[in-house]
Amino acid sequence: MTETSVSKKNELPVVFIDDILMSLKYFTDEHEAHLKIIDPQVCINCKDKPCVQFCPVGAYRTQDGGTVQIAFQSCIECGTCRVMCPPANVSWKLPRGGFGVSYKFG
Amino acid sequence: MDKNEKLRFDVIVIGAGLSGSAAAAIAARGGLKVVMIERGQNPGSKNYFGGALYTHSLLEIYPDLWDRKPPLERPVTETGFWFLSKDGMVKATVQGGKVNSQPIDAYVALRAKFDAWWAEQAQKEGAFIIPKTLVVDFIRENGKVVGVKTDRAQGEIYAPVVIITEGVNNLLTQKLGLAKHDIKGDSAALAVKQLISLPAATINSRFGLTDNDHGVAMSVMGDVSMGLPGLGFMYTGVDCVSVGVGVTLEALREAGIKPYELLQRYMNHPMIAPLIAGGRLMEYGAHIIPEGGWKDMPQLYTDGVLVAGDAASMVNALHWEGTNMAIIAGKSAAETAIEAHQKKDFSAKTLSSYRARLDKRFIMKDLHQYRNLSHFLKTHPDFMAIYPTFLNDALGMFFTGFGKPKGQLYKDILKSLTSRRPLLKAVGDIVAFGRTIIGI
Numbered sequence: 001m002t003e004t005s006v007s008k009k010n011e012l013p014v015v016f017i018d019d020i021l022m023s024l025k026y027f028t029d030e031h032e033a034h035l036k037i038i039d040p041q042v043c044i045n046c047k048d049k050p051c052v053q054f055c056p057v058g059a060y061r062t063q064d065g066g067t068v069q070i071a072f073q074s075c076i077e078c079g080t081c082r083v084m085c086p087p088a089n090v091s092w093k094l095p096r097g098g099f100g101v102s103y104k105f106g
Numbered sequence: 107m108d109k110n111e112k113l114r115f116d117v118i119v120i121g122a123g124l125s126g127s128a129a130a131a132i133a134a135r136g137g138l139k140v141v142m143i144e145r146g147q148n149p150g151s152k153n154y155f156g157g158a159l160y161t162h163s164l165l166e167i168y169p170d171l172w173d174r175k176p177p178l179e180r181p182v183t184e185t186g187f188w189f190l191s192k193d194g195m196v197k198a199t200v201q202g203g204k205v206n207s208q209p210i211d212a213y214v215a216l217r218a219k220f221d222a223w224w225a226e227q228a229q230k231e232g233a234f235i236i237p238k239t240l241v242v243d244f245i246r247e248n249g250k251v252v253g254v255k256t257d258r259a260q261g262e263i264y265a266p267v268v269i270i271t272e273g274v275n276n277l278l279t280q281k282l283g284l285a286k287h288d289i290k291g292d293s294a295a296l297a298v299k300q301l302i303s304l305p306a307a308t309i310n311s312r313f314g315l316t317d318n319d320h321g322v323a324m325s326v327m328g329d330v331s332m333g334l335p336g337l338g339f340m341y342t343g344v345d346c347v348s349v350g351v352g353v354t355l356e357a358l359r360e361a362g363i364k365p366y367e368l369l370q371r372y373m374n375h376p377m378i379a380p381l382i383a384g385g386r387l388m389e390y391g392a393h394i395i396p397e398g399g400w401k402d403m404p405q406l407y408t409d410g411v412l413v414a415g416d417a418a419s420m421v422n423a424l425h426w427e428g429t430n431m432a433i434i435a436g437k438s439a440a441e442t443a444i445e446a447h448q449k450k451d452f453s454a455k456t457l458s459s460y461r462a463r464l465d466k467r468f469i470m471k472d473l474h475q476y477r478n479l480s481h482f483l484k485t486h487p488d489f490m491a492i493y494p495t496f497l498n499d500a501l502g503m504f505f506t507g508f509g510k511p512k513g514q515l516y517k518d519i520l521k522s523l524t525s526r527r528p529l530l531k532a533v534g535d536i537v538a539f540g541r542t543i544i545g546i
Contacts, residue, residue, distance in 0.1 A: 011332075012367040013374055020300075020366060020390045027147060054358050056298050056365045056392035077152065078392045079275040080296050083289050084359050094145060094275070096257050098238030102151040105301050105346075105389045106217030 017058040021074055028073045029099040035072040035081070036091040043068040043089060051081050076101040115141045117443050118254055118265040120241045120278065122149035122225045124429050125415030126271035128167050128436035130233035136444040140233040141263060142225070143256060145240040150221030154391040155429070156299065156339045156348055158182055158212040158323045159220065163430035165209070167437060174227060177219045179343035180321025181210035188340070190329040191498035195377040199324070214321050214341045214348070216301070241278060244268070251282070251410040266452040267443040269412045271436060274394045276404065276417040284413060285404035291356035293398030293480040295336060298365045299350030300373065302385035306345045312381050318344055325426065330372045333491025334361055335483040338372055340381070347382055349373060352395060354483065365392065397423040400477035406464070407457040412439040422472050423479055424543065431469045438463040475545030482542040486535060492526045
């Protein structure tokens with residue numbers, strides 16, 4: 001991390017991602033979660049839990065006890081968590097055909 | 107259809123994006139029986155970009171493009187760079203002249219609308235589209251791909267050629283071993299964007315545009331990414347503005363910042379906020395850009411399979427090209443499929459002419475030339491932090507130096523550089539950047 005970004009981190013505005021997600025349309029698969037935590041214990045042991053920060057829809061949230069829960073319903077299928085989870089603890093699949101995010105404008 | 111009869115086509119295209127629909131159109135026009143499988147509700151519903159499309163690539167598939175009434179937004183009549191400091195901006199943009207000569211080189215577009223139309227054109231050429239269907243695996247015979255398995259019941263489809271245009275998350279390409287590894291954090295960027303609704307007249311007045319047939323496409327550097335390796339962008343649609351920022355996945359993770367907060371910070375910038383003030387959020391989204399280009403390219407073909415577009419890492423990050431490469435690679439893949447059908451030979455040897463086709467075009471030449479760009483940004487992590495701000499300082503001082511001895515003014519300007527970066531290192535940065543662009 002560069003000096004610059006550390007010192008500027010406190011300049012970031014607070015954003016309520018749930019408000020922003022209201023602009024998105026989803027076809028939620030009620031029967032199958034396409035994202036899963038492979039081993040909850042691995043998340044407990046993960047000190048930084050960067051997924052909570054880098055997920056562009058804030059789908060990753062920490063729970064009491066240090067586990068991480070995924071709101072797969074908010075996922076826009078970008079792939080960042082699959083690539084960037086430090087212990088590679090995310091089971092990442094695409095939603096079944098027709099499900100998931102459905103951009104109106106794109 | 108007989109219950110035991112297999113569903114057979116000449117070509118299967120996986121993914122109805124820009125590359126897929128171009129491939130499907132050209133293959134169908136060449137007389138092949140084509141099926142294109144799309145996982146979204148409709149073609150386009152999974153696609154998200156900045157962004158602008160390049161006229162040359164659209165015309166290459168449809169010379170009668172304009173008669174087909176493509177759902178494009180504004181033509182790009184002003185383009186260039188905006189260099190942001192914390193509270194200022196230096197603009198280096200171009201308009202008129204070459205940029206404004208017909209046909210205009212680039213058009214702003216919205217992918218959900220455009221890709222639906224783009225797929226419809228492929229359908230008009232005779233391609234068959236199956237939406238809401240995910241390809242989960244391949245069917246292999248004697249180790250060779252002869253079709254695909256979908257997530258539908260009895261969803262097996264056979265064809266001697268499969269064109270993979272699955273996009274940046276190229277899990278199927280990886281499954282075949284054509285891509286040796288997943289996307290890498292240091293050579294891929296996560297871009298987030300807000301589409302903001304504004305009246306066309308407001309956009310015209312704020313961006314200095316004569317009418318709705320004029321528009322801007324801007325690359326934004328510096329404070330937009332908080333100095334992280336990345337870029338911002340700004341595009342005008344007819345009655346909407348696309349505003350977004352992308353940074354490499356690794357930088358994003360290391361900085362520990364939320365991408366949508368980085369975007370909001372950019373939107374709050376004193377030079378940017380007035381442009382989008384009063385606008386309503388129409389849609390938010392995010393997408394990974396495979397900026398590794400040449401170095402992350404998978405093997406482009408094997409027996410019965412061709413790969414194109416983002417799945418094949420066909421992106422030139424510096425020039426914002428990718429959509430045009432995707433379209434032309436899709437076309438080249440289809441031409442290769444047609445050739446293979448004529449020869450009745452679908453071996454890797456025959457399909458290798460795909461690579462030869464791409465080698466002849468700008469695609470492989472450019473990707474090769476810019477092969478070290480990701481590496482440059484990785485080894486010069488402060489590049490985006492130092493120079494855009496210096497540029498603001500330097501020009502700011504130059505144009506406000508009234509009544510000051512100019513000798514001192516130039517010393518101050520030099521000092522504003524050397525306080526950020528020793529002179530020799532700055533020269534080294536410029537030389538390294540130049541070498542990266544020239545490709546030596």
